[in-house]
Amino acid sequence: MKSAILFALVSTAAVARVSIAQNPVPIQTLQRQPGVAISGEVGDVVGNDFVLTDGTGQIVVDAGPQWYHQINIASGEQVTVVGEYDEGDFDAFSITRSNGEVIQIRPADGPPPWAGGPQRQDR
Structure with missing residues (x-):
């Protein structure tokens, strides 16, 4: 019985996390939590960083x-970023x-693969 309840709780938590990532939140309401999705139009692009605007605000997206x-993101594109x-x-x-x-950038868990800098041996 305990394992069935635990499974139900874990399953519910997993579904909740997936649904959060699939439903974009307004940029204006962002808080620090992993697995959040935002959508909007790409503005200025500098390297792998770009400005994303959704009508409620704008934010710089860091893609490593x-x-x-x-x-290869272009200004004017409509994207969803998790x-x-x-x-x-x-x-x-x-x-x-x-x-x-x-475009896969990095895993959600743990440090990014580039955390050791360009000299990192396992990239």
């Missing part, structure tokens, strides 16, 4: 350093274009 990987709000910007875990193409 260019030496680790390069993303990630977490972090000290004034939004750290991207994945970016989904309007055509459904998903």
